[in-house]
Amino acid sequence: MVQPAGELYTNLTVCAMDGVLMESLEEQGLQPELTGEQLEVILELLARQTGLPLFDAYKESCVKRRVAARIRRSGCLDVEQYLHLLQEDGGERERLLTSLSIHVSQFFRNPTLFEALQTVVLPMLVQCTADRPLRIWSIGCSAGEEPYSLAILLVEAYGEQAAREQFEILATDIDRTTLAQAESAWYEAEPALRGVSAARRERFFTEQDGSFKLRPAAQQLVKFRRMDLQLVDCYPQADLILCRNTLIYFNRPAQEKILQALADILPQDGILVLGKSESMPAPLRTRFATLDPTERIYSRR
Numbered sequence: 529m530v531q532p533a534g535e536l537y538t539n540l541t542v543c544a545m546d547g548v549l550m551e552s553l554e555e556q557g558l559q560p561e562l563t564g565e566q567l568e569v570i571l572e573l574l575a576r577q578t579g580l581p582l583f584d585a586y587k588e589s590c591v592k593r594r595v596a597a598r599i600r601r602s603g604c605l606d607v608e609q610y611l612h613l614l615q616e617d618g619g620e621r622e623r624l625l626t627s628l629s630i631h632v633s634q635f636f637r638n639p640t641l642f643e644a645l646q647t648v649v650l651p652m653l654v655q656c657t658a659d660r661p662l663r664i665w666s667i668g669c670s671a672g673e674e675p676y677s678l679a680i681l682l683v684e685a686y687g688e689q690a691a692r693e694q695f696e697i698l699a700t701d702i703d704r705t706t707l708a709q710a711e712s713a714w715y716e717a718e719p720a721l722r723g724v725s726a727a728r729r730e731r732f733f734t735e736q737d738g739s740f741k742l743r744p745a746a747q748q749l750v751k752f753r754r755m756d757l758q759l760v761d762c763y764p765q766a767d768l769i770l771c772r773n774t775l776i777y778f779n780r781p782a783q784e785k786i787l788q789a790l791a792d793i794l795p796q797d798g799i800l801v802l803g804k805s806e807s808m809p810a811p812l813r814t815r816f817a818t819l820d821p822t823e824r825i826y827s828r829r
């Protein structure tokens with residue numbers, strides 16, 4: 529994963545205060561004591577400055593742990609100093625935002641799901657949308673591994689030209705850094721390409737100095753956009769939605785609100801895929817039928 533440009537700043541671990549050299553929390557190996565109120569102030573400041581909504585839909589313990597780790601790594605002596613830094617430094621705000629989201633992903637993560645998409649789901653959806661392009665939305669797309677895996681499948685199954693004409697893949701994420709990496713389409717062999725066969729590497733990637741660049745045949749099928757999943761009124765239309773390993777960070781009411789909104793934009797028989805460790809909450813089962821419980825594939829009723 530590419531390190532943010534300002535990361536060097538965080539390595540300054542000794543700060544001068546009132547003429548006394550003091551060790552930062554990182555140097556002392558301490559986690560800052562972060563109260564609920566301080567967390568709220570930090571998140572409010574982040575929301576005001578970035579224009580993104582408050583993180584009150586995320587699971588609190590998870591957010592608290594990440595903010596504390598960020599304070600520790602920032603070189604600050606305490607929470608007050610960190611608040612000041614956050615106010616002054618746009619780079620730190622981006623770094624905090626990045627650290628609040630987990631970007632773990634891989635090409636063809638959960639390979640059996642991609643087999644099911646290729647052999648069952650895509651052929652079925654293509655039949656239903658014969659007279660217009662099929663719209664695919666990859667939510668929480670991280671550095672592009674998931675939408676590009678789909679693009680590779682489509683080129684393999686339908687050919688480059690037809691894939692371009694018949695499919696639209698929109699990939700969204702909240703994090704700018706990871707989206708910039710997605711758009712660059714450069715990857716390291718490990719861990720991103722671990723699940724890519726030698727034949728696929730050969731056909732779809734160009735190697736340079738040990739890194740791999742996705743070729744245009746698949747890259748051009750995907751459009752990236754920054755979007756916060758909590759802004760349910762901004763959702764695009766889609767026939768197939770991949771929302772994997774992203775809902776997991778939201779609390780139950782937020783998950784249900786998001787899933788209701790996804791049900792609203794899917795047409796009847798449209799498909800939603802969740803992550804392997806995610807499940808459909810009971811109130812949503814009137815809106816989604818389970819097509820494949822193992823692969824977490826659901827069909828809009």
Ligand SMILES: C[S@@+](CC[C@H](N)C(=O)[O-])C[C@H]1O[C@@H](n2cnc3c(N)ncnc32)[C@H](O)[C@@H]1O
Nearest residue numbers: 629630633668670701702703756757772773774
């Ligand atoms: C673990 S990754 C999932 C990547 C991919 N879907 C997969 O399953 O391999 C979770 C992604 O969700 C994104 N994310 C977190 N909160 C979000 C939000 N409110 N709106 C949009 N994306 C969000 C993170 O930035 C991160 O890239």
